[in-house]
Amino acid sequence: MEGFSLKTKGAVILFFLVLLVFALATLHTSDSVYGKDSAIIEKGKKVYKKYCIICHGEKGDGKGLIGIIHRVEKSGLVWYVYPRDFTVGVFKFRSTPTGCLPTDDDLLRTITNGIPRSGMPSHKDLSLEERKAVIAYIKTFSKRWVEEEPCDEVIEAKMPKWVGTPESVKKGEKIYVKMKCWECHGYEGKGDGPKSDKLKDDWGDKILPFDFTTGTLKRGSSPENIYMTYITGLDGTGMPSYEDSIPNEEDRWHLVSYTLKLMKRVK
Amino acid sequence: MSRKKFNKQRRKLLKILGAASVATGAGVMMPKEVLLARAEKKPKGKLSYEVKPGELDEYYGFWSGGHSGEIRIIGVPSMREIHRIPVFNMDVGSGWGITNESKKLLRGKYAGDTHHVHGSYVNGTYDGKWLFVNDKLNNRVARIRIDYMEVDAILDIPNIQGAHGLFPQRYPRTEWLVQNAEFQIPVPNNESNAKAFNEPQKYYGMHTIIDAERMAVVCQIMLDENCDLAATDYKGKYSMCTSYNTEKGVTISEMLAADHDYLIVFNWERIRKALRAGDYKIVNGVKVIDGRKGHDKHGITLRIPVPKNPHGVNISPDGRYAVCSGKVSPTCTVVDLELVDKAYAGKIKPEECIVAQPYIGLGPLHTTFDGRGNAITSVFIDSTNVKWNIQKAIEAEKQGEEAKKKNPHIIDVLDIHYQVGHIMASMAETKEADGKWLVSLNKVSKDRFINVGPLKPENDQLVDISGEKLRLVHDGPAYIEPHDCIIVRRDIIEPKVKHRYDMFEHPLAVTENKVERKGNKVIIRMTANAPVYGLQEVKLKKGDRVTLILTNHDEIIDLSNGCAISNYNINFVVAPFQTKSVTFTADKPGVFWVYCTNFCHALHLEMRMRLIVEP
Numbered sequence: 001m002e003g004f005s006l007k008t009k010g011a012v013i014l015f016f017l018v019l020l021v022f023a024l025a026t027l028h029t030s031d032s033v034y035g036k037d038s039a040i041i042e043k044g045k046k047v048y049k050k051y052c053i054i055c056h057g058e059k060g061d062g063k064g065l066i067g068i069i070h071r072v073e074k075s076g077l078v079w080y081v082y083p084r085d086f087t088v089g090v091f092k093f094r095s096t097p098t099g100c101l102p103t104d105d106d107l108l109r110t111i112t113n114g115i116p117r118s119g120m121p122s123h124k125d126l127s128l129e130e131r132k133a134v135i136a137y138i139k140t141f142s143k144r145w146v147e148e149e150p151c152d153e154v155i156e157a158k159m160p161k162w163v164g165t166p167e168s169v170k171k172g173e174k175i176y177v178k179m180k181c182w183e184c185h186g187y188e189g190k191g192d193g194p195k196s197d198k199l200k201d202d203w204g205d206k207i208l209p210f211d212f213t214t215g216t217l218k219r220g221s222s223p224e225n226i227y228m229t230y231i232t233g234l235d236g237t238g239m240p241s242y243e244d245s246i247p248n249e250e251d252r253w254h255l256v257s258y259t260l261k262l263m264k265r266v267k
Numbered sequence: 268m269s270r271k272k273f274n275k276q277r278r279k280l281l282k283i284l285g286a287a288s289v290a291t292g293a294g295v296m297m298p299k300e301v302l303l304a305r306a307e308k309k310p311k312g313k314l315s316y317e318v319k320p321g322e323l324d325e326y327y328g329f330w331s332g333g334h335s336g337e338i339r340i341i342g343v344p345s346m347r348e349i350h351r352i353p354v355f356n357m358d359v360g361s362g363w364g365i366t367n368e369s370k371k372l373l374r375g376k377y378a379g380d381t382h383h384v385h386g387s388y389v390n391g392t393y394d395g396k397w398l399f400v401n402d403k404l405n406n407r408v409a410r411i412r413i414d415y416m417e418v419d420a421i422l423d424i425p426n427i428q429g430a431h432g433l434f435p436q437r438y439p440r441t442e443w444l445v446q447n448a449e450f451q452i453p454v455p456n457n458e459s460n461a462k463a464f465n466e467p468q469k470y471y472g473m474h475t476i477i478d479a480e481r482m483a484v485v486c487q488i489m490l491d492e493n494c495d496l497a498a499t500d501y502k503g504k505y506s507m508c509t510s511y512n513t514e515k516g517v518t519i520s521e522m523l524a525a526d527h528d529y530l531i532v533f534n535w536e537r538i539r540k541a542l543r544a545g546d547y548k549i550v551n552g553v554k555v556i557d558g559r560k561g562h563d564k565h566g567i568t569l570r571i572p573v574p575k576n577p578h579g580v581n582i583s584p585d586g587r588y589a590v591c592s593g594k595v596s597p598t599c600t601v602v603d604l605e606l607v608d609k610a611y612a613g614k615i616k617p618e619e620c621i622v623a624q625p626y627i628g629l630g631p632l633h634t635t636f637d638g639r640g641n642a643i644t645s646v647f648i649d650s651t652n653v654k655w656n657i658q659k660a661i662e663a664e665k666q667g668e669e670a671k672k673k674n675p676h677i678i679d680v681l682d683i684h685y686q687v688g689h690i691m692a693s694m695a696e697t698k699e700a701d702g703k704w705l706v707s708l709n710k711v712s713k714d715r716f717i718n719v720g721p722l723k724p725e726n727d728q729l730v731d732i733s734g735e736k737l738r739l740v741h742d743g744p745a746y747i748e749p750h751d752c753i754i755v756r757r758d759i760i761e762p763k764v765k766h767r768y769d770m771f772e773h774p775l776a777v778t779e780n781k782v783e784r785k786g787n788k789v790i791i792r793m794t795a796n797a798p799v800y801g802l803q804e805v806k807l808k809k810g811d812r813v814t815l816i817l818t819n820h821d822e823i824i825d826l827s828n829g830c831a832i833s834n835y836n837i838n839f840v841v842a843p844f845q846t847k848s849v850t851f852t853a854d855k856p857g858v859f860w861v862y863c864t865n866f867c868h869a870l871h872l873e874m875r876m877r878l879i880v881e882p
Contacts, residue, residue: 051803066798066870113779116820119796122780125804214844215771216820221778265771 037136044137047130051123052138055083060141062086062203066119079206081118089142090202090236093219098233098241100151101144107135109220117216155231155243157224163253164223164266172258175251179242181230184209189262202236209239212262226256312734314703316741318345326693327760328706329384329398330727332356333748336379338400338411343693343754344704346729346743352416354409355379355402362839366847367814368773372409372421380404382750383433383497386413387441387479391501391586391698393755395763397479399444401433408433408446410482414765420482425551427473427487428452432497432508437697441479443535445506447494448473451515454489455550467517474508474533474558486542487550488533488558488567491515496579496633500604501586501698506533509591511576523595528577530591530600532569532607533558541565569610571617573600574624579633579689583642584700588622588657590642592631598624599631599644601660625660625676627653633751635692637702637732641678645690645707652690652707652730654679654737681737683728686711689751692732696753705730705737708749716744725749766824767843776846777801777818789853791815795828795841797867798874807853807880816848817841821867829864832878840865856882 048056057063062085084091093110094102111131114122123131139145162168176182184199186192189212201207210217219225231252233241246252260266318324324342332339336356340349357364357377364370364377379402386393398411406427410420424430429449435441451470453463463469472493476485494508510529516522538556541547546564547554558568574596581590582604589602601623609615630648637643643654660676692705712726724744731738770776777792780801784790789811794801795818807813819828819841830847831838834855839847863874 114794114801116778116780116794116796116801116818117822119799119820121796121799121803122794122801124780124782125802213769214767214822215769216778216822216844263771264769 040133040136041140043130044133044135047126047134048137051126052134055120056086056138057083060086060138079208082203082205083118083120085203086138086141088202088236089144092234092236093228094232094235095154095156095228096151096232097153097155097243098235100153101148103150103154104132104135107138108132111135113220115218117218155228157227157231159223159227159256160250160253164257164260166267168254168257169261169266171251172254172256172261175246175255176258179245179255181255184239185212189213189259199238201238207237212259213264215263215265223256223260226259227252230255312731312736312738314344314731314733314740316344316346316704316729316731318342318347323757324349325757326704327755327757328752329386329755330745330749330752331381331384331400333382333750334378334380334404335747336377336381336402336404338381338384338398339745339749340416341727341743341752343706344729344741346727346741350416352411352418354381354400354411354418355405355407355421359838360840362847362849365837366839366849368847369418372418374421374423376405376407378404379407382431384751384753385433385435385696386753386755387435388437388697389440391437392694393697393759394440395755395759397441399433399435399479401430401446403430403449406430406448408444408477408482410479413760413763415768416764422477422482422484424475424477424484425553426452426454426456426555427475428456429493430475431495434497434499434506435479436503436506437499437501438503443485443506444477444479445497445499445508445533446475446477447497447508448475449493449495451491451493451512454555467515470515470517471559472510472512473555474506474531476506476538484553486538486547486554486556488538488556490531490568491559492529492531492570494531495577498580498582498589500582500589504535505604505607506535507531507580507589508533509573509577509580511578511594523576526575527572528575529570530573530577530580530589530602532571534567534569534611537565537567541567566611569607569617571600571602571607571610571620573621574598578631581634581636581696583657584636584638584695584698586698590634590644590657592634592644593627594630594632594647597626597629597631599627599634599642599660600624601657623657623660623664625655625663625671626674627655628680632687633689633691635690635695635705636700637692638695638700639702641702643690643692643705643732643737645687647686647688650683650685650687650709652681652683652687652705652737653677654681654732679736681730681739683707683709683730683739684711684715684726684742685709685713691752691754693754694756699756701756703731703733704754705732706752706754708745708752710748712742712744715742767822768845770818770844770846773818773846775816775848777816787811789813793817794820795830795863795874796820797826797828798863798870800861800863800874800876802876804877804879807878809853809856809880809882811853811880812850813853814848814850816846818846819843826867827865828867828874830861831864832861833859835859838864853878853880856880 055064055066062083067083091102094106114120182193183195184193191209191211196209199207230242324345326343328341328343330339338352342349353363381400384400387397406424408422409418412419427448431449432447436443451472453460454471472490474488474494478485492510493512496509498507508531512522513528514524541556547556573591576595577591578594579592591600602620603622606620610617627644628646628649631644632647634642634644655676663670687707687709689708693703694700707728709726727743727745729741781792827840827842829840859878861876
């Protein structure tokens with residue numbers, strides 16, 4: 001291998017990297033083929049029965065025993081957070097654009113970490129295999145998974161260093177006002193905007209906009225998650241996607257800065 | 268029976284009971300016939316104390332818990348105990364003394380003796396920000412933040428014992444607190460000063476100044492005298508203490524030897540001057556200024572002689588008078604604070620600040636006010652509350668002995684059951700004293716409740732003071748042993764009190780469930796939502812040093828979750844959005860259920876998870 005220059009070495013490594021990424025990507029798409037693999041579905045069903053059924057219900061319609069009685073109140077309003085109804089195939093926490101199905105990684109993240117504010121526990125104590133199997137199983141509840149092609153676009157959040165600086169917070173405030181986030185979330189971010197008490201989700205249940213002053217995010221507490229929330233939208237909740245209305249990448253992060261301020265996480 | 272006639276009879280009676288019992292403070296009960304005769308008086312004030320189901324009290328009462336070490340919140344006028352704030356104690360229900368957060372504040376001391384709860388002030392009235400309370404047992408002061416009704420700082424005070432009277436600055440706002448030391452001790456009180464142990468003449472009392480914001484000692488004024496109860500004025504100029512052991516006695520006889528003791532006033536401007544001039548010694552890390560007679564370089568102290576062994580000192584809501592209750596003397600001493608200015612200026616003698624010394628009854632201990640010029644004094648030995656008019660007492664004093672003998676200042680005498688210590692009227696320690704309710708904290712309940720065994724409850728009696736007469740309306744049993752209380756209007760406190768925590772005030776708030784392991788150190792980060800914990804099982808190895816951090820993510824008001832670890836002696840409660848942590852060694856192999864102790868949900872019993880400790 002004499003004379004093999006550093007440059008070519010680099011090129012070879014790059015080639016392997018590309019191969020790897022490609023392999024991962026195909027692996028990713030073959031995940032959805034799980035849906036047809038009955039052994040995995042059977043395994044997933046067992047996991048579902050042991051861990052999920054009490055909330056998401058036998059039929060996957062979110063009518064498990066707990067769901068019926070989970071009540072939340074804020075500013076004198078009462079609403080119910082039901083476990084997700086999987087029969088509709090609508091999901092809130094995606095990396096895909098609004099209207100799309102989530103990726104398996106999205107579902108895996110939700111199931112692994114849970115949704116503390118909604119009472120969905122983490123499932124870190126399950127093996128990766130078990131979690132993947134249960135994903136395959138919950139997909140059987142909605143036809144969307146068979147009938148629709150998955151969306152190609154996956155949105156990524158790469159946080160600039162300056163997020164949270166006072167200048168950025170200031171710029172973000174202007175965007176918060178301009179984009180009318182306050183119509184639902186209120187000027188002070190308390191979730192009490194003029195539209196807040198009329199909102200219903202896709203399932204016809206009362207839903208309240210997030211109260212930023214509580215700081216307890218459903219999707220996860222990192223700034224990247226906030227970015228993803230309003231760029232991809234929270235499907236099913238009435239909270240739209242701002243992917244098109246805030247095209248400028250910097251503006252998007254200024255808005256994140258401002259929401260961090262509302263949550264008292266920066267000054 | 269008319270009041271005058273009664274008073275006459277009464278004085279006769281007092282004569283018979285005699286002063287012999289006064290000195291020791293032993294209880295002498297009123298004969299039953301007299302009690303019955305008194306109960307028939309017709310009331311004029313007619314406030315209703317009834318708070319119907321679903322209705323709310325008009326006042327927050329903050330009670331000290333005495334040697335239970337806690338604070339209690341009592342609704343006034345219903346006298347319902349609404350809440351307890353653990354302070355210098357261990358409370359296994361909430362986990363106070365069990366969690367890392369509380370252990371950090373308590374620093375290993377789980378016994379305490381709270382006497383005086385006071386609120387922080389702005390412009391002579393409560394601002395609803397903090398409460399402060401003393402610990403006479405371990406010489407500490409705790410601060411409670413009113414928004415969470417939770418202790419957020421505990422200060423250890425060096426160089427003192429018997430941390431008794433505590434009072435916050437009332438004007439312009441609470442920057443300083445004063446804390447009196449009732450027991451004189453050697454300073455410093457350690458082996459370096461052992462030769463003083465057997466020389467009581469080298470024992471000293473202290474008046475400690477504390478910075479309320481930083482919760483740190485600003486300085487201490489060292490005295491020969493002891494410092495018992497405390498007060499501050501309404502102008503931000505003076506603080507005060509009563510002193511009953513000017514004799515430096517170490518036996519009860521010695522403490523009662525002198526005819527006169529003092530009300531000692533401290534001049535704050537002069538304290539600041541001494542600090543600026545560097546006229547202090549550092550003892551155990553704090554600045555100690557010499558305020559002893561003959562050593563008080565800056566003239567900080569003013570000693571107003573009062574009859575022997577006085578007790579409480581309270582300031583009238585108009586800020587004009589300090590009323591010093593006699594205890595051993597059957598009188599109160601009224602000091603005009605405007606004259607105190609003159610005495611400091613050297614224009615008059617300290618004793619000339621006294622404008623009245625009216626007769627009150629046997630064993631006057633504490634005085635409170637109705638905001639209409641009247642004082643109400645608790646009288647221990649007589650077991651009465653005595654209502655009297657301050658101006659009338661001053662006028663009679665001017666007119667001389669003959670006028671005084673008629674006791675024109677006394678408006679009403681109410682029998683209470685029995686042996687009253689502190690009394691407090693609504694808002695009486697502020698310029699907004701409203702003269703509606705009074706609570707008489709009686710030390711002895713005797714026959715007032717069904718018999719619960721030899722250790723009986725105290726009796727906190729509610730008195731309507733809105734009319735001319737004092738009207739007893741309610742008996743309230745109390746467990747060991749409230750000393751003092753304040754009664755604060757609801758509109759001052761309620762808007763400040765939160766329904767849930769700001770989650771990220773706690774640096775360890777959990778937003779993602781996970782288990783982290785480094786060698787044998789394990790951190791379990793977990794959330795709680797009724798009826799599930801964020802994790803359903805955690806595997807440990809025998810000998811692991813485990814820290815469990817739990818955050819309650821339930822946003823429903825009042826939905827608190829408990830967390831008990833079976834056979835590991837751990838239990839605590841997290842309120843909505845609150846985080847608490849505990850650290851323990853997993854020294855017993857086996858399966859240990861962690862379960863919710865605080866009823867949270869119809870499926871509360873199912874709210875549990877496993878700790879599996881492998882051998």
